[in-house]
Amino acid sequence: MNDSEVPAFWQALGLPGLADVHVHFLPPRMLRRVWAYFDAAGPLVGVEWPIRYRWPDADRVAHLDKLGVRAFTALAYAHKPGMAADLNDWTLGFARETPGCVPSATFYPEPSVTSYVSSAVSSGARVFKVHLQVGGFDPVDPLLAPVWGMLSDAGIPVVVHAGHAPMAASFTGPEPFTALLARHPRLTAIVAHMGSPDYSTFLDLATRYERVALDTTMVFTPFFDQLVPFPLEERPRLRDLGQAGKILLGTDFPNIPYEYADQLQGLVRLDLGDAWLRAVCWHNLWSTLGLTGSHAL
Template identity: 55%
Template sequence: MADGVGEVSEVDGDARVGEFWRRLGLPGLVDVHTHFMPERVMAKVWAYFDAAGPLLGRAWPIAYRYEEDQRLAVLRGFGVRAFTSMIYPHKPGMARWLNGWAAEFAARTPDCLRTATFFPEDGVADYVGGELAGGVRVFKAHVQVGGYDPADEALDAVWGALAEAGTPVVIHCGSGPAPGKHTGPDPIARVLARHPRLRLIIAHLGMPEYTEFLDLAERYRGVHLDTTMAFTDFAERSAPFPRAERARLRDLGDRVLFGSDFPNIPYGYLHALEVLERLELGDDWLRRVCYGNGARLFGL
């Protein structure tokens, strides 16, 4: 793969991505799970992936290792009409700085949904409130990397404000690719019991606890699921989606959203779309997942 300079490789410019959404009669794609971060943070994330860190548990080559402008060009070339800048802190004092960067990035990148994050720390309710007042469109929470309990009392006011505002939160809370101290469905179930109106987007379909997170989606109307990495050959080797649950996934088709994890994926972008088609849940389901649900949720 390229080293961040030079021409985009053939896999990145694959015209079949456009063919996919045009065949469905869509104006493009909405990708709710893409990562744009400060360059030095992204470099550290890539170094962690390169080293197959303990939260990964396996080799993980980065397919789209390019400079920011080139990554944006690739994503737009795929026909992605709206995307996110999924940022996440792993220690106190980091979220405010990341949020400042993300606000500036969204201001110069109009097709990016302004993204923010938070951490259980002093002042968290204040800065989350400021982000909500400032026009943030989506939050990112990463229970695995952050190593915190989402049901921590320090976040109770935050969840309450987010539920009141109706602002979606993409949350990595499943135990894949490696379990954390507070991953899994139980901590999120405790949060939802206190704040049932929350709009949570469960990243990776809750991998590998697919069934339990489908249960939560059926119980709470605000719970959505994103398809990030699910069903791909890479993920199926270690966390296969139960075939018996496909009918439930079809029935929840108005709350499933396409996500890719771009650029931090070990395969081509097209593969993440083709595996959805491979589920044989129908073109209407694909249209909702790949564009319609995201467009409705974010008012596009």
């Protein structure tokens, strides 16, 4: 499958399009820095990683529309104090101007965090993103306790890069995330990259906690399979969790070194059935957001 064939993929499933929980749109200056980091194969990347869709925002939005991606996020993430509030202003403004974009926000452990997260929620944020690898912070930092509680009560999902891949950091891996869930068991969390490479442990957490889900971002693609392949013996649990609404399509567009279609082809190769693909590629995002369809954005 290539990108030109993506619309035929979802049309054959009887879907109105695709819903992608893991897409990045960032302020231009930050985006240039992120791409430069990937170009240099920085310490948290560790491998050659050419950006496939190095295009202006408008071109990337148009490409998503051409593919049939009817819902997508604009995930930003802060790596130091004083960034998150401004990022939220930008991503929420981007969503207001961009049809199909789920209003997205982020946070970082700092004294003002409760205030600006509350403001983002009041401004319509429907999903948050935190990156424990890049941010380098402990998810159970006391400054974050009120935020996790607020988002748990509101049922607003948080996409959490909690796994070690592509490179481990101080607060990645199952242990810090498990500690967070022990304190906030009702948190609606979407684990990025399925928690790679600790797939089985994060599948355990998704099974144990009612509101924990996993996104497919980069997993099952030939690129990622060379680095941290998904264990085939876990396919039955992957099938069951997908049917239970706990596996969501994610891609990392545009920061991927291959075509968008590679992610979808990887899901097809799992041979888990059309009903599973329909759930993962469309229905599960809406149920996680507490919405019923694309017109709710």
